[in-house]
Amino acid sequence: MTEDELAEAIKAEFARLGLDWERMPFDTVNATTGDDYKRDPSDDPFLAKLRRLAPGATWRDVFDLPAHWDLDDQQTWSVPYHPLGPLDYQALPTGPALLLAWPAAVNDDCLDRMCVRAAAATFHVHAAWWIDVSGPSPERFAFVVLSHDTTDAALADFEAFVATDGEARVCGVHRTGREPYFLETPSNEA
Numbered sequence: 679m680t681e682d683e684l685a686e687a688i689k690a691e692f693a694r695l696g697l698d699w700e701r702m703p704f705d706t707v708n709a710t711t712g713d714d715y716k717r718d719p720s721d722d723p724f725l726a727k728l729r730r731l732a733p734g735a736t737w738r739d740v741f742d743l744p745a746h747w748d749l750d751d752q753q754t755w756s757v758p759y760h761p762l763g764p765l766d767y768q769a770l771p772t773g774p775a776l777l778l779a780w781p782a783a784v785n786d787d788c789l790d791r792m793c794v795r796a797a798a799a800t801f802h803v804h805a806a807w808w809i810d811v812s813g814p815s816p817e818r819f820a821f822v823v824l825s826h827d828t829t830d831a832a833l834a835d836f837e838a839f840v841a842t843d844g845e846a847r848v849c850g851v852h853r854t855g856r857e858p859y860f861l862e863t864p865s866n867e868a
Contacts, residue, residue, distance in 0.1 A: 679722075684722055684725060687725055688724070688725055688728065691725065691728035691729060691731075692728070694733060695728070695731055695732075695733055695734070695735045695740075696733055696734060696735075697735070697736075697737065697740065702737070703737055703741065703743060703747065703749055703755060727740075728740065737749055744756075744757070753858065754858075755858060756857075756858035756859055757857075757859060758859065759772065759859035762775055762821055762823070762852070762853075763807060763821065765805035765806075765807050765823070766804075766805060766821070766823055767804065767823065767826060770859060771826040771855070772823075772826055772853065772855050773804050773823050773824045773825050773826040773827070773828050773855045774823070774824045774828050774833045774836075774851060774853060774854050774855045775821055775822070775823045775824075775851070775852040775853040775855075776821070776822045776823075776824075776836070776837070776840075776848055776849075776850070776851050776852065777809075777819060777820075777821060777848070777849040777850050777851075777852050778792075778819065778820050778821075778822055778840060778846040778847065778848055778849065779817040779818065779819050779820075779846060779847050779849050780817060780818045780820070780845060780846050781816070781817060781818070782815060782816050782817055782818055784818060784845070786808065788845055788846075789806050789807075789808060789820050790806075791845070792806075792822075792840075792843060792845060792846055793806050793822070795843060796836070796839065799839055801824065801832070801835075801836050801839065802824060802825035802827075802828065803822060803823070803824060803825075804823045804824060804825050804826070805821075805822075805823045806820055806821065806822045806823070807820060807821055808820045809821060819849070820846075821852065824836060824855070826855060828855060830854070833851070833854065833855075837851070
């Protein structure tokens with residue numbers, strides 16, 4: 679089973695259970711699979727769990743959702759804040775975090791050079807660091823965290839800057855800095 683076939687099988691199971699894929703809370707499929715995503719998709723424990731559920735199952739049966747989430751109110755869909763590493767914001771507020779990639783042959787200095795060029799272009803980089811990847815890879819990856827006061831427009835401008843800078847590419851925005859986090863365990867009292 680390929681990853682695309684796995685995604686289709688998961689969607690089919692949601693339909694069988696009577697759960698609308700479009701109303702799935704948060705991005706729980708990505709949050710649920712985590713490191714398992716690297717495994718053989720035909721041996722996916724999440725798909726096996728879905729196949730064991732009976733029609734009429736709820737999102738709470740499918741996912742281990744925090745008790746304080748009201749599935750009809752996205753404003754309640756928060757998770758605890760965890761820094762991406764020691765250079766990231768250690769407490770809220772936090773800024774956007776982007777995953778960037780360079781060809782594997784580049785030296786360590788290219789990340790610093792990109793940050794210097796970003797500062798010259800008036801972008802406020804809070805921190806940047808290389809990510810250790812186990813096994814061979816055709817690329818090197820790094821997180822770049824922008825200032826906590828970065829606007830959506832400035833984030834888009836930074837993505838465009840990286841694209842035109844030419845050395846790196848944006849693999850994705852890992853965090854916008856506007857995610858709803860909670861600081862302490864919310865009360866389950868009504």
